[in-house]
Amino acid sequence: MVHVSGPLETYVEGFESELMRLGFVPISRGVQLRLMGHLSGWLDAKELVVSDLTVEIVDLFIRERRASHTVLFTHRALRPLLNWLVTSGTITAEVAAPRAVQDSVLLVRFEEYLRSERRLKEISVQAQVSRVRRFLNGYTPPGGISALSANDVTRALLGEGEGRKPVSVKKFGYVLRSFLCFCFLVGELDHDLTGATLAVRLPQPSLLPIGVSAEKIQCLLSACDRNTAVGKRDYAVIIMLSRLGLRAGEVAGLRLHDMDWRHGDFLVRGKGAKDERLPLPAEVGEAVVDYLLHARPEMPDLPEVFCTVTAPWRRLGSPAVWAIVTRACKRAGMAPFGPHRLRHSLGEAMVGAHVPLAAIGQVLRHDDPVTTTNYARVDVTRLRTLAQPWPEERGQS
Incomplete structure (x- = not known):
């Protein structure tokens, strides 16, 4: 039995019921209740009540807990408790959320462009925005985006290459090229800098789709x-x-x-x-x-x-x-x-069953028919029938 004293004491029963609803096993419930007890005792020592919890107060608690504990010192660890306090009407929803990053207006516009015009999924949008944010924070000159030069773009790509895998640098370059093109189209840049993004070459294995038997x-x-x-x-x-x-x-x-x-x-x-x-x-x-x-x-x-x-x-x-x-x-x-690989297996199986490429493209929902034609190359036996005989040399005695 975990004992909680202090401002959060009256919330223990409700929080424990919430943990059971969320599927926490007894050991995990005990861990969460001990974290609750630490926060409650910390608030009591600071002469604070639950309604005094703000984003800044939560950040301060996490920093001090990180200095004295080796586990459960993040916003994610506190999320079940803070969410429960929001549900019970004790704190506002803003307190339960980690501090949001204040992005520039340009980055917000680019994010909306990816979402509405490019129609990317949210996970892809956030991944691209994160890379552009890293570029803006680490490589933009003092004069802002309008003062950006080809040297700055090249320096960013070279800087990304230190300590990161080539595939990561390639993704960064792809996103940076898209962002620079966007800036040029909306007038933030008076010259096109996409040519300054160096091509990152990766060793490519066979481009044939390889499935599983x-x-x-x-x-x-x-x-x-x-x-x-x-x-x-x-x-x-x-x-x-x-x-x-x-x-x-x-x-x-x-x-x-x-x-x-x-x-x-x-x-x-x-x-x-x-x-x-x-x-x-x-x-x-x-x-x-x-x-x-x-x-x-x-x-x-x-x-x-x-x-x-x-x-x-x-x-x-x-x-x-x-x-x-x-x-x-x-x-x-x-x-x-x-x-x-399992997706490729289905494509190969349909090729083996002589399903037309157009039908394979419909099943796999390919946007570009060229993508589907790659599966035609996996049927080596049928491809051999298309090969022309080697021409015999003439004039030989």
Whole structure:
């Protein structure tokens, strides 16, 4: 039993009930209650009450706790408690949120451009904005963006190359090129600086889509213990990836109301904000139903289908879907690979079944037909029939 004294003492019972609702096991509830006790004692020592909590006060507590503790000294650790205090009407929602970064007007406009004109998903928008923010804070000259020169752009790319992987620098250069083009188009720059972004070359393996054999996919599915909640979830995720060719983000973004069980189809929230309905095969539907009925936590306020199995319950992201596949690979004794290999497997299987390329593009929801034509190159046997015989040399005796 954890004893909490001080200003937060009267909130213990309600907070413990909230932790149980969120799925915290007894040990984890004890950890959260001890953190609550520390904050309560700290407020008491400062002669503060709960209503005195502000963003600045929370930041001060976190800094002092970090100096004396080795765990639970972040805003994320305090989030369950602060969210509960918001729900109970004790503090405002602003106190529970970490301090927001004040971005320039130009960066805010670029963010809106990515969201509305480029129609990128929110995770991609935030990733690009983060890189541009790093550029503006670290490499913009004193005169502001209008004084930017080609030397500044090159210096930024060279600076990013120190201590970072080439793939990270390449992404930075791609985003920087997009941002500079935006600045030129909206008049923030009177000259186009996109040519100053150095091309970062990475060693490229074969551009052929490489899938996984049907036997290996079956091994992945068999490696999921469907007697456990984790196994039921992982099985449903992997069978959706392999049978429907979904992307990791599309599986992670699947919502409960996207499933139309009466008509046997579901909504896919694809790239470029393109939503399409796909049929739901019986095998896939049965796996999802098994997960929903026997493994998914009862969280009515969580709209996504797939979520974590440990508290606090929250939706899965694309990295979590990748982790599900790679962990299944290890359990099956195979070299780890990502979920996109399963998408390629479906494409290869359709090529082997002589499905027309146009139909393959529809199933995989390719925007560009050129992307689909890559799958034509994996059927080496059929490609050999297109090869012309080597011309014989004339004039030989």
